[in-house]
Amino acid sequence: MNDEFNELLQKHQLKKTAPRISVLSVLKSREMATSQPELEEIIGKQVDRVTLYRILSTFEEKGIIHKVLGLDGTANYAFCSASCTEHEHHDEHVHFNCTVCKHIFCLPDSQIPVVNLPKGFKVNSLNISALGICDKCTLAN
Ligand SMILES: [Zn+2]
Ligand SMILES: [Zn+2]
Structure with a gap:
């Protein structure tokens, strides 16, 4: 298990430290x-x-994890899937915000719509969220 993380850190030229691995x-x-x-x-x-703060920002910079904003604006972090680290970190996928448990799920297979921009505009990041109720909360009701 740890080998996978060692390899990942090595790939991004990061020293392996116990906090990073955790x-x-x-x-x-x-x-x-x-x-x-x-x-x-x-x-x-x-x-x-x-x-912890430094580790998160380093990982985010390297494209190992990505930040997702919660409904209340808090920053949440999710591990990037292998496919998203392979392409040069365009982790543009839809996120699902459960309005009951407030958990955020990555939906890496969902397609992000093409954004047609007016001349001179440039997108740095695209944040698309689906709001709803997750499977566990649906079952609990
Ligand atoms: Zn839920
Ligand atoms: Zn995500």
């Missing part, structure tokens, strides 16, 4: 995007807040 394994193991406070809770005191 962040990767938490994000990889979760099917939904994770906010920084949630990560702090899961990882615990072994990684301090500043280190």
Whole structure:
């Protein structure tokens, strides 16, 4: 399991450190995007807040993870699928926001519509969210 993360860090010329590996394994193991406070809770005191913040921004810069905004504007992070790291990090896919449990899910197979821009406009990122109720919340009702 750790080999996969070592290889990933190596590929991005990042030193492998225990905190980096922990962040990767938490994000990889979760099917939904994770906010920084949630990560702090899961990882615990072994990684301090500043280190965690730096790890997240480095990973985001390298295209290992991507940021998704929650309904209330909090930043959540999700592991990028292999296909999204292969192409030069255009992780433009639709996200699903569950309005009940507030979890955010990546929908990497969903197609993003083509955006027709007026002359002189340039898109840096595209954020498309579907709002609804996830499978678990549907079952719970
Ligand atoms: Zn839900
Ligand atoms: Zn995503």
